[in-house]
Amino acid sequence: MSVQSKILIVDDDPDIRQVLRLLLQNLYTVREAASGSEALALIEENKDVDLVILDVMMPGMDGYAVCDALRAHTNAPVLFLTAKSAEADRISAYRSGGDDFLSKPFSQDELLAKVASLLRRYKEYRGKPDAALAIENLEVDFATHSVVNNGQAVTLTDTEFSILEYLLRNRGVTVTAPELYEAVWKERFLPGSGNTVMVHVLNLRRKIEENPSSPKIIRTVWGKGYQID
Numbered sequence: 001m002s003v004q005s006k007i008l009i010v011d012d013d014p015d016i017r018q019v020l021r022l023l024l025q026n027l028y029t030v031r032e033a034a035s036g037s038e039a040l041a042l043i044e045e046n047k048d049v050d051l052v053i054l055d056v057m058m059p060g061m062d063g064y065a066v067c068d069a070l071r072a073h074t075n076a077p078v079l080f081l082t083a084k085s086a087e088a089d090r091i092s093a094y095r096s097g098g099d100d101f102l103s104k105p106f107s108q109d110e111l112l113a114k115v116a117s118l119l120r121r122y123k124e125y126r127g128k129p130d131a132a133l134a135i136e137n138l139e140v141d142f143a144t145h146s147v148v149n150n151g152q153a154v155t156l157t158d159t160e161f162s163i164l165e166y167l168l169r170n171r172g173v174t175v176t177a178p179e180l181y182e183a184v185w186k187e188r189f190l191p192g193s194g195n196t197v198m199v200h201v202l203n204l205r206r207k208i209e210e211n212p213s214s215p216k217i218i219r220t221v222w223g224k225g226y227q228i229d
Contacts, residue, residue: 004029005119006048010039010066011055011081016104020053020081023108024115036061036069043073051119056082056093064096071097075145077118077158081106094199099159100185117186122158133168135228136217138208140168149208159184160204163197167218167228176225201226 009020010033017032024030031049033039036058043049052070056063067078077099093101100114133140139148145161147154156164162184167175177197178189185196205212219227 005050005123006031007051007053007115008033008039008042008049009053010036010058010063011053012058013055016055016081020111023111027112028115035059036063036066039066040069040073043070047074049074049076050122051076051115052078053115054078054080054098056080064092067093067096067098071155071157075156075158075161077122079114079118091195091199094196095203097157097203099157118158121162121184121186135168135171137210138217140164147208154207156204156207159200160207163200163204164208164218167226171228174221174224174227180226 004027006029007024008031009017009024011017011020012034014034017034021030021032028051031042033042037060039052039054052067052074054063054067058066061069063080063082067080070078078097080093080098080101081104082093082101083104099118102111102114133142137150141147142165147156147161147164163180166180166183177194181187181189181193181197185193187193201218202212205215205218209215209217217228219229221227
């Protein structure tokens with residue numbers, strides 16, 4: 001029997017937690033936290049989590065702050081759940097280290113599809129055996145899912161690592177935003193998806209480039225896409 005993936009639901013609304021638990025508990029092992037501080041305590045105590053479903057609007061620490069703090073303890077994907085749907089809110093979610101965004105109200109099918117996609121990508125890239133690659137001062141080990149820049153370990157989110165790996169595996173080739181999105185997110189490219197790719201690439205550059213405003217590793221090929229030479 002395969003081991004069920006472990007999902008942590010973080011929301012201050014008990015009704016929302018109950019709905020999510022009922023939708024997910026037959027497929028996954030579900031844990032709950034009613035606040036950001038409770039979620040961080042659970043993660044610090046036991047990092048064995050495969051996905052976090054995180055509400056944005058919570059008292060005390062909001063979802064963005066919680067996500068940022070979570071990244072010190074886990075690379076598991078974070079699915080933001082919020083009543084907000086503006087583009088600026090999506091960008092804030094991605095900049096804080098989130099992987100995807102689901103607006104309330106949501107359908108059962110959409111929730112389950114996003115959860116399955118994020119878990120599939122996380123397990124695929126986390127466990128994929130391969131050799132390490134080096135470029136500039138960057139060392140990427142696909143077997144251990146680790147990145148070292150100038151001798152210092154770099155913490156990447158699952159999505160950031162997936163982007164970096166895909167570009168590295170296609171070195172010398174210009175990868176378009178639609179191709180990158182569909183390869184990493186495993187979803188059809190839609191209007192607005194290009195901004196999602198752009199924000200994640202910007203976040204990735206901040207972590208691996210000596211000068212993110214003048215990148216040497218991940219180049220932008222204007223009008224075409226991104227490329228690692």
